[in-house]
Amino acid sequence: MGTLNSNNNAQILPKFNPLDPEQFRNQAHQMTYPVLSQVEPGYLRTQLPQNAPNRPESFESIMKDVQNHIVPGMTHWLSPNFFAFFPATVSSAAFLGEMLCNCFNSVGFNWLAELEMIVMDWLANMLKLPKTFMFSGTGGGVLQITTSEAILCTLIAARDRKIENLGLDYIRKFVIYGSDQTHSMYTKACKVAGIFPCNIRAVPTSIESDFALSPAEFDIWFHVDAAYGGSAGKCPEFRQYLYGIERANSLSLSPHKWLLSYLDCCCMWVREPNVLVKALSTNPEYLRNKRSEYDSVFKSLRLWFVMRSYGVANLQSHIRSDVLFDAVVPRCFSLVCFRFSPNKEHELGYTEFLNKKLLDSVNSTGRIYMTHNIGATFTEDRHVISTWKLIKETTNALLRESVF
């Protein structure tokens, strides 16, 4: 029970506020870790026991290990200084959607889950995809884990459509063509699907044609992987990058790359859902009861949460606000491929050596992490400016050391 005395004491002490946002902001900003893991391989094995504990451990002791051993060994994809691979965009709406999905922990057996159908059509409408890709038209879409899965699934569908006409033995004659700019997953998916490696072709593309492919009018399955850039298509000024999509058989796009969603989330649309279903569905006895077909919520809930919480207008402005910087080859969205080339007369091998040295030096500072720059969700002007400053400082230092 309180007394007058203790009340008097309270007036002398500074006001107690356990949720002071300013104090939190200051302290949180001091909890910084290098964006790129600074540990050596094998470090974690020396920190953690050889076996799982027999008795429960306290939450506090687990979190202490997370802080001391796990976090320092991580590369932080959400850091604004993360310029590597691709941006892992997130949002608070996506986090709430994740939590809700976890609460349900539901298995969506049927790919025709209703919310998924609705969400896929919503996104297709945002991107102004043709009706041939929509459930409200003659096509449809399905959520996958990653682009890798989407490419594998479409490849199997395309393969089996041909097998049906030509017979199984033709598998060794099937040829797959991809742009020479295609993700390495393309080759892997082909191998998984039993395509002979000698039949996997890379079609040369060039900067003059914006690395575009113009598939001739052959009877081929034409898949477009728009994992990162596809999200820009919802802005009218970037819709041009999806021109001709009506000629594709399928399209994949990963909202975890530029649509404020958590890993893993990949949208895939196909013009002929029946071909995909035929190639990949099973019909075992234990799924054959009246209700198994109707599970209506799958992970689509997460994407639905993002779209409703922000609305099309905000999702468009997110694309427009992403930090862009200049590049040697024409910049496309925020994807910049630049290189250091102090002397244009250097051989290509030497230029590559210079850039590798520069990249290793910059990354070894732990302050930023870059491979092929795209920029993370929380990246602001100041991060790009300080990154550029660091790159120039490092270049100058290397020049002084006569490394170049």
Place this chain on the structure above:
Amino acid sequence: MGTLNSNNNAQILPKFNPLDPEQFRNQAHQMTYPVLSQVEPGYLRTQLPQNAPNRPESFESIMKDVQNHIVPGMTHWLSPNFFAFFPATVSSAAFLGEMLCNCFNSVGFNWLAELEMIVMDWLANMLKLPKTFMFSGTGGGVLQITTSEAILCTLIAARDRKIENLGLDYIRKFVIYGSDQTHSMYTKACKVAGIFPCNIRAVPTSIESDFALSPAEFDIWFHVDAAYGGSAGKCPEFRQYLYGIERANSLSLSPHKWLLSYLDCCCMWVREPNVLVKALSTNPEYLRNKRSEYDSVFKSLRLWFVMRSYGVANLQSHIRSDVLFDAVVPRCFSLVCFRFSPNKEHELGYTEFLNKKLLDSVNSTGRIYMTHNIGATFTEDRHVISTWKLIKETTNALLRESVF
């Protein structure tokens, strides 16, 4: 500022407690939904707009739609009345692990992520797997999304090992053998991998040998799918079900089925990690920089959180406490295959008709949902008892209607 008057009022009103656990319990128990979705296909499309909103919507309005439109259309895998497919076991430690993973939103590019190696060895030790499956021995393990993925990956590894010796053209001669009790995914994985359907064989097993397979001493890749039952192996009294595992080339086990983890989580161990890596790894230029190999945290964090929070002793007692009930064929763990057969002289077709009718009737009540009974995490005696009561009542009602 408070006054004497307002203090007096407070004494008249009932004490305000916004976090009254008793009130919460009472109200939460009134928020009940049928375990099995009671809606008809297509219902959701009529409830939700055709397009994503242009402006943001409030959290309250989204949650209202979740309550009114999403939840009633779902089949609730976490309901204690869920007796279908397989149990989706969860725990609060798993939920915290999920949240932490989401906070990091990190991509673990390399399958040799260190925490994953540690966690896989921990679980291997718990199951008393031979050293040939452990990183601390000569093997190793990797987390996959589902058993389907694990089966596909091992199949590709096995296939490519043979291709290396025999040449690509042999793909059409490769024969895959599975027990006739194997999951339907087995056939699907074979087709994805380009195995000719005529070469997919189901080996007959029988109740007398506990449906066991005894692969002869041929040079074959032998994979064991222990998705549900494998978790029991950590109890000495159930370790017998893993006898002979040292002769297998690979093993998969899904902690989301009986190890208190969230979907999706599948552990896969292999005796020859190099064969798996060779078959499935790519080595593209953009992964070839000094740091890309060292990402040390992937989704293994979730499993690590569960093991540490509960300890081996609790995880064993969870297996032991799972509800079991009698069955026609010998019960194995809590997997019960029972059927209604009022007259032993009935033909098999007629018995199937009876059971289908009974199953449809029981499920149409919405009170329980069963296909092949295993039992969910929250299932208690009373749920099994009331389920059994419902089955008997329904049977009697059908008998009275002379359906049987």
